[in-house]
Amino acid sequence: MFYHDSKLQYPVKVETPNPLFAKLLQQAIGGVEGEMRVALQYLFQAWGARGPAKYRSMLLETACEEIGHIEMLATAVALNLEGAPNETVEEAAKDPAVAAVLGGMNPRHILSTTLAAMPMDSQGVPFDASHVYASGNIAADMLANVTAESTGRMLAVKLHNYTDDPGMKDMLKYMIARDTMHQNQWLAVWEEVGGKQAHPIPNSFPQAEENQSVNYTFYGTKRDKGQPTQGAWSQGASPDGKGTFKSEWLDPMGQELGLPPAQAWQGVQQDQVGK
Amino acid sequence: MFYHDSKLQYPVKVETPNPLFAKLLQQAIGGVEGEMRVALQYLFQAWGARGPAKYRSMLLETACEEIGHIEMLATAVALNLEGAPNETVEEAAKDPAVAAVLGGMNPRHILSTTLAAMPMDSQGVPFDASHVYASGNIAADMLANVTAESTGRMLAVKLHNYTDDPGMKDMLKYMIARDTMHQNQWLAVWEEVGGKQAHPIPNSFPQAEENQSVNYTFYGTKRDKGQPTQGAWSQGASPDGKGTFKSEWLDPMGQELGLPPAQAWQGVQQDQVGK
Amino acid sequence: MFYHDSKLQYPVKVETPNPLFAKLLQQAIGGVEGEMRVALQYLFQAWGARGPAKYRSMLLETACEEIGHIEMLATAVALNLEGAPNETVEEAAKDPAVAAVLGGMNPRHILSTTLAAMPMDSQGVPFDASHVYASGNIAADMLANVTAESTGRMLAVKLHNYTDDPGMKDMLKYMIARDTMHQNQWLAVWEEVGGKQAHPIPNSFPQAEENQSVNYTFYGTKRDKGQPTQGAWSQGASPDGKGTFKSEWLDPMGQELGLPPAQAWQGVQQDQVGK
Amino acid sequence: MFYHDSKLQYPVKVETPNPLFAKLLQQAIGGVEGEMRVALQYLFQAWGARGPAKYRSMLLETACEEIGHIEMLATAVALNLEGAPNETVEEAAKDPAVAAVLGGMNPRHILSTTLAAMPMDSQGVPFDASHVYASGNIAADMLANVTAESTGRMLAVKLHNYTDDPGMKDMLKYMIARDTMHQNQWLAVWEEVGGKQAHPIPNSFPQAEENQSVNYTFYGTKRDKGQPTQGAWSQGASPDGKGTFKSEWLDPMGQELGLPPAQAWQGVQQDQVGK
């Protein structure tokens, strides 16, 4: 169950409203690197959690925090939109500076809302919940979470780079810091459940059953059969501690491609039908 | 540039065609855990790679391998569809076993193709390239790749569990093994670029600029202000080696939620317009 | 800001797990009539609210309640999936009853999760946030909310109809009742801001500026120019109290369709280029 | 069945072509507030109508009118695109006014069409028929229609606000007026089938079967257990005339969250498997 407080988690101030920055901020709300994704991801991971209960509890706590981040960003978008132009397109055409704002901002910020945030990314693509990764494998999910917080922090750093507004910079420094925490938090769980030794994921499948001749081989595909690219992945012990890397040229082991002829009821041309 | 061979990478045999298994296999082609996603992900990471060239080269090699995996799976789907029913729905209704196949299979396998694979998941949702993660940050992208290969191996394990067909089991044991390799491969690069010490990602942003009071704090959100969930994330050194975890109750630091009144040109009700 | 409780809002019990019912329940999580939609809709309406503050406050309260409903439904899906078959497709083919379950259930419930709910509808289509309606016009948004709760209650009634499980029926009776409340709640606000007299929405646009000759006319389009369909919409006072209905045959007032010829740089055929 | 006339429903004139306005107009074609949505919504409601036949007949009449509105808007978009720049990006970079147009317009208007309208919104997101609401419940569908026409009129008002072109303003005044009619039309039907007393929708479900203790209670979720927000929804008679509002703090009635442990065949980590 969920409760709320009418105060924001951290102050959100905008000195100089800028509709273009409002558009950029949308990426942090509804983009694949954004807060709707992590909030929903942690919720669905919590609700589907099987195994040690402490992980579910922790996931719920961070999910709540993330919903609060969407709230902060939605407020930041709305405050930046206070500067949206009310000129007609004809008036705007006379002043390149105004035209650049009217053309560059998200048109739905003026057409579909009352100068408010929407659950979409910086390009106007609606958030799509297929990006909520919740496999139920605790190690895989923790890696998904570290990844999400890594691209999330990259995004926050870039937004920080694209504004001089002191309120926005302060808010983003807070968010960058929280992403630091969350990267470490998910890494800590991944380590707790085995870290590198938890691989190959899932470790509940008997590894002896997988094909033993190809499970630690790096394959090269250079057309001239040149040496496969060498590196940490082509020799030495594998990170999971269970194998030794080698490298080989990738040659076909399978049969010639091909399927049986078609039948007329499948709607093909007569020439394709088997006799 | 790209070349091909008309032979398959590994043998694909189906002893007992099963249209329902064809539907399940589609998840490994066009699902978010599937091969189209990783093939395109490695290609776009390679094409956008900045920094050490060896990573681009290696990404291209594994991308080529993955396109070959889509080819194997597409062949496996088509071979399983050889058993698709040609009964009418009225005839099928008389035999529950046939009805279960006709109702349970992917209808587009008979309506939209000539018993062939499609670029969609097991539910018929078309593959959507928004799942191609290629941030350009080498450490973040490696984590995205380990994650993809982890859910990919989970999927292959489950498919292996849902079939008794010796050809399919053999093909899947090969794929499970390749996922083992790929998990290790991306982990090896992540370690090479710093591993846990590469965090917080991106490490090119001066960490001193982030908010120092919240960057290693786990926040609790239990409504009764009970102790935040304790674990590896609430005390001790953080995995990145740059901080010490602590935990706190999450209290609002920000202002009361609220926005200025609207203006009439925004299409609101008269009551909402500021005076 | 947001907080949570580790207990469910209302008991969720499943006596006889049924994977097919789990699929149907997904419509109430990620379908357009479902709880993710209303939870996010009320949140974004709250965050973008301009005008009287009490509406924002109320929206946040009901949004929190709705997140708790997703939680209940996610739990119900997982409990129903406890009955998911672990037979291979070959074994299932021997028993029509098992085949019907394996073919009829959502394949991603076994392939993409650990028997858990996903943010998608009953057909496996991921939730898409374009369905979050938050125009910022309080009257329009209240109508959107009544509509959502009306189709939501229809859905809950149908789910109630498709199960005999006492736990599920009890949970759904609770949800049906909450939808009764919410329909009334949004209607009460709509009435408070004017009800029928709040129309035409938006009422901040001077109605005198709209085309006065067609604003209360019902148009008929029967090809034989027969009488437009008569009813409450073709005569008498209009519900907004500002006009009188009449009905007319719809005849063209505009010019002949047609555009200027194309230019070569637009990539057309030579024949289409204007001389 | 359907017929056409080669003349437009109402004159569409553009004095000063403006590609940026063409982009904004797309919201009224393919946006969720637009004409494709209502045209298809009324058609599918008509085709699925069960109950009194006059509603089906009326829905078809207004659907035909709406297809004609798409036609008007498509013509308006094409006429506005007559002003699209044919400068190269390098030339445009020299003149900020041209650059603002080239950067601000919809690039697909020049790349994917011959200066013509597309079935997408102002952000280039293709129209998606999941927004066609046709539940088959006459009261719910009428509310969906009033809502659609309310946001539709808001959009037309805003477009009217963003142009000085006399032809465009005249066309929009016509459309604003039609939206006035349509809001009233659907409200009239809603009233005819019971209005507020038609609630809770669906009224064919015996209300006595819903949970009687929570069906007229407003729940508060303020973390400090403060009084739930008071208003028309927290006391007095409910709009449906069947209950009396009260308000309460929302406390959990359900069990602790939690699911049984996983099994190995589900692809989890060994630690998550039940013993």
Place this chain on the structure above:
Amino acid sequence: MFYHDSKLQYPVKVETPNPLFAKLLQQAIGGVEGEMRVALQYLFQAWGARGPAKYRSMLLETACEEIGHIEMLATAVALNLEGAPNETVEEAAKDPAVAAVLGGMNPRHILSTTLAAMPMDSQGVPFDASHVYASGNIAADMLANVTAESTGRMLAVKLHNYTDDPGMKDMLKYMIARDTMHQNQWLAVWEEVGGKQAHPIPNSFPQAEENQSVNYTFYGTKRDKGQPTQGAWSQGASPDGKGTFKSEWLDPMGQELGLPPAQAWQGVQQDQVGK
């Protein structure tokens, strides 16, 4: 402008309602091979037509016919759904025949409508208007239309194959015949504007400006540099009558792949930053 008739274009009768056939029919409504696609495609091609007016006029006529086909199919879906089961999932589980229907049908046909058609395909994926091809090049658009009617006729043939119901077979024989007409109709226009000699499309671009050394060369990509696959495309006159086919092995002409190093403000790892 558009008008309607309350009678269907052709009789739609269903003797034995079958919810599974209703699901299959949905492909012909909202699938990429379906009627919504062609109806909208012809409308948008007409509305954007530049050049000879007769093509616009003809497109509108066939568009109207196609809207009538959606109407027929929507009626066919609803009539087939009259047989939808009203058993609970628990009851259905006792009878494999009923379970196969309840599991095999589209769940939204019972959950989201009142036994009626929806604008989606056979897998429940909503129709998406990105499939409306209207480039404005008359020759290209005619080919797009022949293609659409070809896959449309394939689909109708397959639906015809999957039913014994005399009413459905009769309706589908009508639709198959109309697709025959429409394939010929669009081919006739393509021939009228040049047929094979209209290529390469667009013919308004001076062909002398394209790279002359590769414009009639078939490239082989077999890894062993074997002979490119020979056929009508590797020798002899090209269909456009403007070149002679030859075939060659595809060798790289371009530079080594590679991009400049990144900069810190782009959120990369320190190692990727150029010095």
Place this chain on the structure above:
Amino acid sequence: MFYHDSKLQYPVKVETPNPLFAKLLQQAIGGVEGEMRVALQYLFQAWGARGPAKYRSMLLETACEEIGHIEMLATAVALNLEGAPNETVEEAAKDPAVAAVLGGMNPRHILSTTLAAMPMDSQGVPFDASHVYASGNIAADMLANVTAESTGRMLAVKLHNYTDDPGMKDMLKYMIARDTMHQNQWLAVWEEVGGKQAHPIPNSFPQAEENQSVNYTFYGTKRDKGQPTQGAWSQGASPDGKGTFKSEWLDPMGQELGLPPAQAWQGVQQDQVGK
């Protein structure tokens, strides 16, 4: 199976990086007229090919070439992005030329990547594999391919028109030429399998079974029952050589629209329930 070469298929040079041109180029990567679509389309057609093997072989060769085109375009996008602004939005606001670039470019090129290409179109809409047409009917698929290459060449011509950069113009002249080849290549196969005489597609369905009274009739839908639009489609021999065109006014042959009343369990209003 697939192999690669680390050199590009054709040189990709950019003299004057232009982020706006980078946005336009994205249409050729992830747009419906773009290279991802044809690459995947030819691959899936090859993998599902039934009938003469040479077509599969040829499809694989051209698919490989197209993956190389994506690579070229991805490189071109990245090189154009070298000119992306690093000014803050506040600084940009001071210089309309910079503001036009920052507002006009794809924001995800700076926020979601390290100045690199993404698998999306020029509007930021991710590539969606539902556009991969692979019906398995060789004639229909060849037409789909000619169509794709026709709109592909239109797009390349327009991109060529919008740039003065010599490197970009040279690359596009190469691509325009390849599209010439590919249009001819697919036309050659279509002719080989019958050309116009291959219609109506599919020709394996006995044409005698389709409704013979409407299969070569052009229908008119002008509301005044005026003469159907005349042209090559209304008289004379049909292109398939199997019929003679005629034209007729379209009159309804079917029954009055209408469905049986609803039942209460379907969640309708009481008034809609049949007695």
